Amino acid sequence: MRIFDPHIHMTSRTTDDYEAMHEAGVRAVVEPAFWLGQPRTSPATFLDYFDSLLGWEPFRAAQYGIAHHCAIALNPKEANDPNCTPVLDHLPRYLLKDRVVAVGEIGYDSMTPAEDLALEHQLQLAADHGLPALVHTPHRDKLAGLRRTVEVVRASELPPERVLLDHLNETTVKEAKDSGAWLGFSVYPDTKMDEERMVAVIKAFGTEKVLVNSAADWGRSDPLKTRRVADALLAAGFGEDDVDLVLWRNPVAFYGLSGRLDLDSLTTGATHEGNSILRGGE
Amino acid sequence: MIHHRPPTPADPAARPGHPAHTAPAALRGSLTARLDDPARAWLDRALDEAADHPGTHGPISVWELRLAEAGRRCGTEHADAVRVLILHAARADTAALDRVYRQGTADERRAVLHALPHLVPGPDALHLVEDALRTNDTRLVAAALGPYGARHLGPHDWRHAVLKCLFTGVPVDEITDLARRAHGDTELARMLGAFADERTAAGRPVPGDLYRVLALTAPPHADGTGIDGKET
Numbered sequence: 045m046r047i048f049d050p051h052i053h054m055t056s057r058t059t060d061d062y063e064a065m066h067e068a069g070v071r072a073v074v075e076p077a078f079w080l081g082q083p084r085t086s087p088a089t090f091l092d093y094f095d096s097l098l099g100w101e102p103f104r105a106a107q108y109g110i111a112h113h114c115a116i117a118l119n120p121k122e123a124n125d126p127n128c129t130p131v132l133d134h135l136p137r138y139l140l141k142d143r144v145v146a147v148g149e150i151g152y153d154s155m156t157p158a159e160d161l162a163l164e165h166q167l168q169l170a171a172d173h174g175l176p177a178l179v180h181t182p183h184r185d186k187l188a189g190l191r192r193t194v195e196v197v198r199a200s201e202l203p204p205e206r207v208l209l210d211h212l213n214e215t216t217v218k219e220a221k222d223s224g225a226w227l228g229f230s231v232y233p234d235t236k237m238d239e240e241r242m243v244a245v246i247k248a249f250g251t252e253k254v255l256v257n258s259a260a261d262w263g264r265s266d267p268l269k270t271r272r273v274a275d276a277l278l279a280a281g282f283g284e285d286d287v288d289l290v291l292w293r294n295p296v297a298f299y300g301l302s303g304r305l306d307l308d309s310l311t312t313g314a315t316h317e318g319n320s321i322l323r324g325g326e
Numbered sequence: 327m328i329h330h331r332p333p334t335p336a337d338p339a340a341r342p343g344h345p346a347h348t349a350p351a352a353l354r355g356s357l358t359a360r361l362d363d364p365a366r367a368w369l370d371r372a373l374d375e376a377a378d379h380p381g382t383h384g385p386i387s388v389w390e391l392r393l394a395e396a397g398r399r400c401g402t403e404h405a406d407a408v409r410v411l412i413l414h415a416a417r418a419d420t421a422a423l424d425r426v427y428r429q430g431t432a433d434e435r436r437a438v439l440h441a442l443p444h445l446v447p448g449p450d451a452l453h454l455v456e457d458a459l460r461t462n463d464t465r466l467v468a469a470a471l472g473p474y475g476a477r478h479l480g481p482h483d484w485r486h487a488v489l490k491c492l493f494t495g496v497p498v499d500e501i502t503d504l505a506r507r508a509h510g511d512t513e514l515a516r517m518l519g520a521f522a523d524e525r526t527a528a529g530r531p532v533p534g535d536l537y538r539v540l541a542l543t544a545p546p547h548a549d550g551t552g553i554d555g556k557e558t
């Protein structure tokens with residue numbers, strides 16, 4: 045089984061996680077830029093963070109046979125802090141880089157005017173740089189947040205077919221699907237979605253344009269949730285091709301819109317022994 | 327216009343076609359033969375642009391833009407060579423190389439290190455080598471010990487870099503001029519011996535490369551100083 049986790053914050057995880065993920069079948073990840081738990085106080089710390097997403101972290105992943113790509117953005121929460129917003133001026137030079145496969149994660153946290161501005165600005169940056177966008181939907185007041193997000197996407201230059209709406213659940217999946225965007229589901233130990241609910245959503249809404257991620261970070265989360273969902277789908281009677289579509293081909297198709305997905309690089313990577321698993325599957 | 331330096335002198339660590347060890351004209355020749363048509367056309371245009379508009383223009387010069395996208399245009403396996411050629415065509419000076427390195431991904435930083443022997447005659451860019459040696463990215467560490475590092479690193483930093491290779495598993499064949507610099511280096515021999523003792527005391531294996539380097543440190547002829555001799 046080959047697994048692509050389309051949203052995971054590996055910076056916050058250990059090498060034991062990388063090892064366990066590889067063991068579970070994870071061969072590729074996308075790490076979106078996000079909030080580190082401790083508020084940043086200047087754009088400079090964002091730059092160091094972005095550099096690590098394009099330097100140390102892909103190197104670390106390669107040691108464990110996992111292809112690492114990233115999405116770069118000012119996250120929704122810190123879009124409200126005037127100490128942080130000047131980082132927007134630095135984004136263009138990052139959005140040119142190899143292995144940056146999306147703008148993200150962007151979207152709404154508290155639905156403030158500052159978040160409106162940052163979201164609109166960064167959707168435009170995505171359009172300008174030929175990148176898709178990973179758009180997080182808010183945890184509080186979720187359906188209203190989803191509706192407002194869809195409106196802002198519609199008004200932007202970025203077509204919905206190049207947008208992944210993330211952290212969806214039973215209450216938001218229908219309207220998200222109607223918008224024409226890709227559908228992301230974060231499977232968490234307690235909150236967001238769990239494996240069984242995920243299976244039920246896929247039964248009801250199908251596998252088309254559906255992506256499942258662990259969104260694992262520094263909080264209570266589990267980087268093996270992608271594999272758990274794959275197992276739950278198989279146990280529920282879905283075929284291996286359905287599982288491969290949701291856990292591999294859909295994320296490859298979405299981030300492939302960037303033209304920058306490089307799944308062969310493990311064969312030349314660092315000290316890791318080359319493997320050809322990504323070409324043909326297991 | 328310029329700058330085709332003579333090829334780096336033959337070295338056991340030199341690999342044919344390696345971007346740090348191959349003169350730019352020859353590098354372009356071997357690379358062109360391996361690229362497909364769209365990539366070759368892209369490279370030709372990128373090099374022309376860089377040659378016609380070197381230096382800094384606006385927030386990001388067009389040749390810096392080409393550096394950023396080299397991997398996806400020409401393939402990851404050719405990106406180092408392509409980036410070295412673009413830097414060379416743009417006649418990047420130390421200030422430009424410094425900016426590209428600081429603003430670069432790990433891959434771009436590695437390319438800057440490979441470009442140093444072709445572009446910087448003196449030790450002005452040594453701080454970039456030192457920065458790379460502070461990382462734990464083995465590809466950067468290996469690139470830092472290319473021809474430029476071999477030429478300009480001082481004895482102390484060079485010895486620590488050799489030891490770091492043994493610690494992090496960088497094959498010592500990656501170290502340019504290893505035999506010449508190690509020859510008669512009794513201080514390096516002492517450090518290697520101490521490292522081997524530490525490993526042995528811990529019941530851990532001694533890296534095989536260590537004994538190879540240790541053998542290289544032997545002085546030209548037995549003169550009684552052995553590995554207890556003073557650093558010269």
Ligand SMILES: [Zn+2]
Nearest residue numbers: 076078149259
């Ligand atoms: Zn996230």
